[in-house]
Amino acid sequence: MNFDFDDTQYALRDLARELFAKESPPSRVREIRDGKPVDRRVWKTMAEAGICGITVPEAFGGAGGTELDLTLVYEEAGRIALPEPLLELTGVAAPIIASHGTDVQKERWLPAIASGDADADVRIDGEDVVIGDDRIAGAFRDAYARAFSGTASLLNGVSMRLVEMTTEYVKDRHQFGKPVGSFQAVKHKLASMHVAIASSRPAAWYASYAVANELADASIAACVAKIAANDTNELCDGDALQCHGGIGFTWEHDLHLWLKRGMELRDSFGRSHELRRNLAAVHTLEELL
Amino acid sequence: MNFDFDDTQYALRDLARELFAKESPPSRVREIRDGKPVDRRVWKTMAEAGICGITVPEAFGGAGGTELDLTLVYEEAGRIALPEPLLELTGVAAPIIASHGTDVQKERWLPAIASGDADADVRIDGEDVVIGDDRIAGAFRDAYARAFSGTASLLNGVSMRLVEMTTEYVKDRHQFGKPVGSFQAVKHKLASMHVAIASSRPAAWYASYAVANELADASIAACVAKIAANDTNELCDGDALQCHGGIGFTWEHDLHLWLKRGMELRDSFGRSHELRRNLAAVHTLEELL
Amino acid sequence: MDLTYTSEQGRFRAKVRDWLVRNVESLPAPGTREGFEAHRAWERKLAAAGFDETDVVTRAIFEEEYLLANGPERITVVGTKLMAPTLIAHGTPEQQERWLPSIYDASEIWSQGFSEPEAGSDLAGIRTRAVREGSEFVVNGQKIWTSYGAFADWIFALVRTDPEAERHNGITFLAIDMRSDGVEPRPITQLDGHAGFAEVFFTDVRVPVANVIGDVNDGWRVAMTTLGAEREAPARPAARYLRDLRELATMIDRDDPVAVDEVLKLYVAAKCYEHSTKRTLSRLANGEAIGIDASVTKLQWSELERRVFDVGLDLTGPGNHTEAWWHNYWYARAATIYAGTSEIQRNIVAERILGLPR
């Protein structure tokens, strides 16, 4: 019973945190949201640091890691609202190609993902996964589990950041002669956000563990993690903006960068009611419970 | 545009409030909930005061009033958790028999309801309304509208009482050297209860108006009113007990009499999700909106 | 109880509807000079049409029809709903004569200078200062969230005239010509890219003492009239939310019973709000003051508005909406903040209606 990451995984998180903070500050996120194309430099830097190749087998120039090696990096990417395609290429494409692809496909994509040279859209199309103009047949189930699991951790990172920003703001902001954060209504909002994250985060960690170990409940666990991360983020989104008040509505303030990132990620691969509907369509309550 | 009751209706409310307080204090409600049979004395006193016959036509010894004359009396009955069959006999049976019954049925039931001598169960069975061993055919739609509308006002009365009891308690109860009611978390709960009642009460009043005037939207309005009153009561139930803390869980304290009355009334004639399901089965969203 | 309209009211509704159908046009947003002037022209036309809004019921009828006709944003509300009643209550005959006609004929547009960066919900915390020099005040400071601050002709502002006084005291209510030297509006871009609000900076702006409404250092009392007028104004039309829900109903998957159920929950909430507004209207029509119950109304419509758009976004996703929808979405998110946050409103309900201790 050890529900924790290992030292290497924590070290990778620290490296990612430092790299993201340096290479992709809010000003860059803002510019890209404003329409500036995503420069490839950050992605290349991530490749050089070994992040892009985390899940690429060693034989193809990667680290041969699993979904578990990505989890904390996802959270950091969410915390920084990273625009790079970490989920798409490293989280979904690489392991899918490694396990379901032909030798040609492996040769074509895996070294390129690890080196940061790959530049292709990834999507699930029916039962297949499509990478650029290439099609990996029948890999959709595995791809969804990875997409759910990864998006859940990205979202939890966004939620964590919303709590951090809001906590900082309500400590600073004074109204009626005291910090806004000393009002019980504000305290309770932030406490509920914290508790929600403390619930959705272990669910995402478990999903990563189940995906990494190909457990029988991996698909369900990943779906549960995505639903939980969606709901936590929706709560955090609502109360973060409410606690910021007027300033949160200005273009100038950074809050909206994370609100909008959260919205996109909640939508990615399914919103909660859609995911529950799909769960109910595939499984009876008895199977789930 | 006059969305208010008239002086006679307010006078009737005051009379009911005084009578209920005198004749049916919490100690009596408690005894009856404990298993003591409902004595007929209170019902007879209500009859003498003209309450039982509010909706009985004058020709049969009643006041010839409408659902609107009952609304505020219902609220008072809810506030006092009155166990008497005001809804069943005066609210549903009397107007249903007056409008749908045969002359024999009218003669049999209406004077007896007004005088307080009627003693029969009332239920809706398929398309009919059944009073004791008597059957009023095809009256179910009207009966449901009256049952929804009346139960909504009874429930709003229960919710009002929960707010009154809780407000009083949190002003008195001290913890950490000050009244519990001075904590913002407690204030906000009570404020939300108050606002919920301020929403569900006009919905019930409108339902009474629509039923009394046989408006085209009477059935829908009554159903909306019952859903709203259910939801308001569920909110008030939860927060009233939370604000009372431990003492609210004792048999000795009166709070549970109102919690249990609310629970029964929320169940009567349908809980919210059932009522919404029925609405959706009968009407398209376009018809409703 | 009688919820029908009189035949006169019915005719008024028909007249308004007919006029709006023939006259409503699509205008550029009022966040640019061009859009603002187009709206000003529209307001003049509307004022000239002379709909006789003498009582609250007719006014509510007009607003419902205006909403259903998709009438342009109203840039005159600060003048007609806030400044006019304040002038009537506290202005001198000269002040009333100077400003009321141009408010009513929409020839001068007003904006409101209450909020400051450090004084949002806590209005008594304002820092903009006015120092008397002879027959003038010299104003220095900053206001924020000023509607149409970049284009309006006049602003009424709360300024601190006695820096020694405690919080609510020593504040003065001042009408300031926005065209004065030293008034510098800077547009605020909102998170959805929209403009409209401004920060307004005052640097040594000279304002005649004659522009003080009420007494010097007694501005808090005057402002209470302004805020009271804002509260007494009939609540936001319920028709708006039913319209939003009709739109939402077209966008959801109608074969999904859970989505339909969510819309039905909102429908029940919107109907409750509709009945609540009728009750408020009826109280106002009977000459009752709504007073502190306005906080209940504010909580009702702002929380409903947020739910409609929060649930709406959840059911439909962020991908398929018009710019107008998004504008309404973010505006709904702001509803629980502007004009007194939900937290402040709940405090008021608990303390001033239920009597809980401060």
Added chain:
Amino acid sequence: MDLTYTSEQGRFRAKVRDWLVRNVESLPAPGTREGFEAHRAWERKLAAAGFDETDVVTRAIFEEEYLLANGPERITVVGTKLMAPTLIAHGTPEQQERWLPSIYDASEIWSQGFSEPEAGSDLAGIRTRAVREGSEFVVNGQKIWTSYGAFADWIFALVRTDPEAERHNGITFLAIDMRSDGVEPRPITQLDGHAGFAEVFFTDVRVPVANVIGDVNDGWRVAMTTLGAEREAPARPAARYLRDLRELATMIDRDDPVAVDEVLKLYVAAKCYEHSTKRTLSRLANGEAIGIDASVTKLQWSELERRVFDVGLDLTGPGNHTEAWWHNYWYARAATIYAGTSEIQRNIVAERILGLPR
């Protein structure tokens, strides 16, 4: 990360499960003398079976199996989970020798005397007084919500020994023999008719000074160990909520997609809680202290428990439930109140984890 159990843990689980299947019996509720003695006999049998609960993981395995086997209510938890760790931390060797063995073999049952009518969430507000007379304290006052107060052998109580001291000071932690003269328990009947808790009145009860745990007037510090032990205890097994949901799933209309969706929402919440408890267990197994994070856990399970039964009641109605279901329903309602209300827990999370100002 490795969430599998060792083969040794697997064997332990099998052994426990097997023993429980063979031995669990249905007992009368512990709210009567007869029921209490039946539970005491069960506890002795359980103690004699000697399941070696040396580490948190095995203990969690035991509790999960006990729950799934529908084992009887545990009347020893106050002794084993609260008094034993307090004695180990603050008791003298003589005190440990006197009480620990009878706690472990279930021959003496303990109850807790912290809450008072005027001191619920505000423990420092206790009023029960103890005045020293020679080698004894004379205790007068009242405790409330004492589990098994009518039948327990011992109670540990917080008493005020220095009436001049401020709030947290001047409090002493005292072990009191419930069979002493002047101890009068009065059973509390709960709103569902259940008994079990008591008020305990103390009238001139003489308690040897040797029964003070820790130092006189230092009881608050000792009590922090007790409360800390309560918090550090592994969280309520998630298996319980999944079991409750399996029961709920059999009672709802399975053709109603909205009802199924509500159960799925609870399922997601219960799974999140399950993973959270695994994480807590893992931290404890690695020797980490949970400390203030226990408030997060308390909020998680108490809010989940309430939701499960609130939604359950709403989906199934009040008409079709067993007495046991109703007992669980009301107990779930109490979950957000006992052991620190949700409001207090959120204050703790905000102030002590997030660092918001008091």
